[in-house]
Amino acid sequence: MFKEYLKLNRYVRIRWILFVGGMFFMVGSILTSGISLSTIVPLIDRIFSHKKILFPENLPSFLKNILEPLKSFLNNAPPILLLKYLIFFIITVVLLKNLFFYIQNILLRIFGERILTDLREKIYSKIVLSSVDFLSKKRTGELTTRIIYDVGVLRRAITDGFPKFFFKLSEAIVYLSIVVIIDWKMAILSFMIFPILLYPIFRITKKLRKLRENVQKEYGNLGNTINETIYGHKIIKAYNQEKVILEKFKRENENIFRTIVSILKRTIAIPPFTEIIATIGASGIIYYGATKIIEGEITPGFFALFLTGLFSLISPLKTIGSSYTEIKQASSALPRIFSILEEESKVKDEGKKVLSEFRDRIEFVNVSFSYGEREILKNISFTVKKGEKIGIVGPTGVGKTTLIGLLLRFYDPTEGEIRIDGENIKNFTLHSLREKIGLVTQEPILFCDTVNRNICFGENEDKEKIEKVAKICGISDFIESLPEKYETIIGERGFNLSGGQKQLITVARAIYKNPPILILDEATSSLDSNSERMLQLAIEKAMEGRTVFIIAHRLSTLRNVDKIIVLKEGSIVEEGTHSQLIDKKGLYYNLWKLQHQST
Ligand SMILES: Nc1ncnc2c1ncn2[C@@H]1O[C@H](COP(=O)(O)OP(=O)(O)OP(=O)(O)O)[C@@H](O)[C@H]1O
Ligand SMILES: [Mg+2]
Numbered sequence: 001m002f003k004e005y006l007k008l009n010r011y012v013r014i015r016w017i018l019f020v021g022g023m024f025f026m027v028g029s030i031l032t033s034g035i036s037l038s039t040i041v042p043l044i045d046r047i048f049s050h051k052k053i054l055f056p057e058n059l060p061s062f063l064k065n066i067l068e069p070l071k072s073f074l075n076n077a078p079p080i081l082l083l084k085y086l087i088f089f090i091i092t093v094v095l096l097k098n099l100f101f102y103i104q105n106i107l108l109r110i111f112g113e114r115i116l117t118d119l120r121e122k123i124y125s126k127i128v129l130s131s132v133d134f135l136s137k138k139r140t141g142e143l144t145t146r147i148i149y150d151v152g153v154l155r156r157a158i159t160d161g162f163p164k165f166f167f168k169l170s171e172a173i174v175y176l177s178i179v180v181i182i183d184w185k186m187a188i189l190s191f192m193i194f195p196i197l198l199y200p201i202f203r204i205t206k207k208l209r210k211l212r213e214n215v216q217k218e219y220g221n222l223g224n225t226i227n228e229t230i231y232g233h234k235i236i237k238a239y240n241q242e243k244v245i246l247e248k249f250k251r252e253n254e255n256i257f258r259t260i261v262s263i264l265k266r267t268i269a270i271p272p273f274t275e276i277i278a279t280i281g282a283s284g285i286i287y288y289g290a291t292k293i294i295e296g297e298i299t300p301g302f303f304a305l306f307l308t309g310l311f312s313l314i315s316p317l318k319t320i321g322s323s324y325t326e327i328k329q330a331s332s333a334l335p336r337i338f339s340i341l342e343e344e345s346k347v348k349d350e351g352k353k354v355l356s357e358f359r360d361r362i363e364f365v366n367v368s369f370s371y372g373e374r375e376i377l378k379n380i381s382f383t384v385k386k387g388e389k390i391g392i393v394g395p396t397g398v399g400k401t402t403l404i405g406l407l408l409r410f411y412d413p414t415e416g417e418i419r420i421d422g423e424n425i426k427n428f429t430l431h432s433l434r435e436k437i438g439l440v441t442q443e444p445i446l447f448c449d450t451v452n453r454n455i456c457f458g459e460n461e462d463k464e465k466i467e468k469v470a471k472i473c474g475i476s477d478f479i480e481s482l483p484e485k486y487e488t489i490i491g492e493r494g495f496n497l498s499g500g501q502k503q504l505i506t507v508a509r510a511i512y513k514n515p516p517i518l519i520l521d522e523a524t525s526s527l528d529s530n531s532e533r534m535l536q537l538a539i540e541k542a543m544e545g546r547t548v549f550i551i552a553h554r555l556s557t558l559r560n561v562d563k564i565i566v567l568k569e570g571s572i573v574e575e576g577t578h579s580q581l582i583d584k585k586g587l588y589y590n591l592w593k594l595q596h597q598s599t
Helices: 002-010 016-038 040-048 061-076 079-129 132-137 140-182 184-231 233-238 242-294 300-312 314-331 333-342 400-407 430-435 451-456 463-472 476-480 499-513 529-543 578-584 587-598
Strands: 361-371 374-385 389-393 415-420 437-440 517-521 547-551 563-568 571-576
Touching: 002 314, 002 333, 016 040, 016 079, 016 140, 016 300, 040 061, 040 079, 040 300, 079 140, 079 333, 140 184, 140 300, 140 314, 140 333, 184 233, 184 242, 184 300, 233 242, 242 300, 300 314, 314 333, 361 400, 374 400, 374 415, 374 547, 374 563, 374 571, 389 400, 400 517, 400 547, 430 437, 437 499, 451 463, 451 499, 463 476, 463 499, 463 529, 499 517, 499 529, 517 529, 529 547, 563 578, 563 587, 571 578, 571 587, 578 587
Parallel strands: 389 547, 389 563, 437 517, 517 547
Antiparallel strands: 361 374, 361 415, 563 571
16 A cells, blocks of 8 residues: 555655655654653652652663663752753753644645645646547546546545654554553553453444444435425326325434434443443553552552553554555555556657648548547548648538548547658647647637637737737627627636637637648537628638638538538548539538528
């Protein structure tokens, strides 16, 4: 499990210095708390009961050597002076202890938060930089879950679980050493008594957890029934089902009552039960300890220290268990995160040439493509000369969007190649290739940002140029009417635009980029005739002087293009101009007829 966490090292820089520093101060904090606890001994033995302090006989010799001068000082100083010293000492130690505690906590938390921040960035940049196939395979929901939820679970484990685990573990070791050093026989005795006595409580809490889960579920059922009743009340009445649903509610409601009563019976029993058990256990230990005090084998001070150490052990032991579980549970998020970080992009940016200018032609040469096993495009070949407009037509799902995605290298062909000016596009850098191509997607995609920045999208924000482009697209009037004009925030969480307005803005975005090659994937959603005409005009403007691929669903868009290719079942079945294809009376003609009969 810890190995899994260490694997994080491969993806993010782990600041070990913070960790080591944190651990150092943690040890300091725990030791000082052990020391402050030990002041009980002189306090009780010398100051309150005027006894000489007897150190336990069976101390390890190194401890004896350290404690010898301390012992003679403690036993010779007058009690009132000792009290003053002791109070000063306690305050200093507690100050130090808390200072150390603060420093260790801060260091370890920063250590954890740094890892998580870097990890979030790693996953995010993996998503941004990876190829389209990676993104379409994962569901968006899943990726968001990885970044937000899984990293969140890890966050709790790394910044909270780990520090707590180590802190409580060391604390437990200190307290354990105290009780063992004072009297190991008495320590073993106590460790045997308490688990036996506490076993029933352990059973009860386990049962309680189960009951609490049940009551959650039962409340859920009840909520469902109420919702259904309100939502479906007409049907319930129309079908005379009031009685039946009422019975159901009663049953569920009574179930909750019964479960809650069994929870109450147990919860209320725990504190008195615990007290009884603790008293029995403590009495046993006190009896044993007191006989030792009477026999002079141990001083009251050391016995008090023993008891305090013993009871101080309870809380760390409890926390160690719970934080260990937390760390273990969170570790299951790690493989999921790693699998994302390790996944390789299929489309590799390995081309070295820079496509500085598009001069002559684009060729698809025997291009085939499949998504996994499913073959979508078969042996597609065609050439587009610079400046030509080419229309792509075919039934829905035939692979039109896929085809133009290949030109942008969202995916690479499974067979064949695509060439620009005779060079396989794989040989160009992705950046220089995509720089030459403008894309208007089938579904208009806007970002939650201003109109301005949605149009210039990443290019230099030239206000004048944006307004000019907006005019060309015929949207300047409409943008002027927005509450903040060009500074209005649009997109999913911004100002709501109509479908047509969204599309016009995406066309404006493509014109602003001013690429030599333009891809227009016509939207399938129908627009009213006015927006339709505006869009048509904008698209015609956008096409001027460029090499254009138009995927058209409304065939009237294609009347003036230089060439149309018609796809069917993944292959080109017809090729030619609009009038040639009409004369041919094939698939294109049929589609055309269909559209013109319905309008
Ligand atoms: N990421 C993907 N993974 C697997 N299959 C896909 C993926 N994207 C699309 N497909 C499938 O590939 C086929 C072609 O899809 P594509 O989007 O290219 O069709 P289209 O011709 O553009 O359709 P439309 O006219 O409806 O826009 C469809 O059957 C689709 O289900
Ligand atoms: Mg499509």
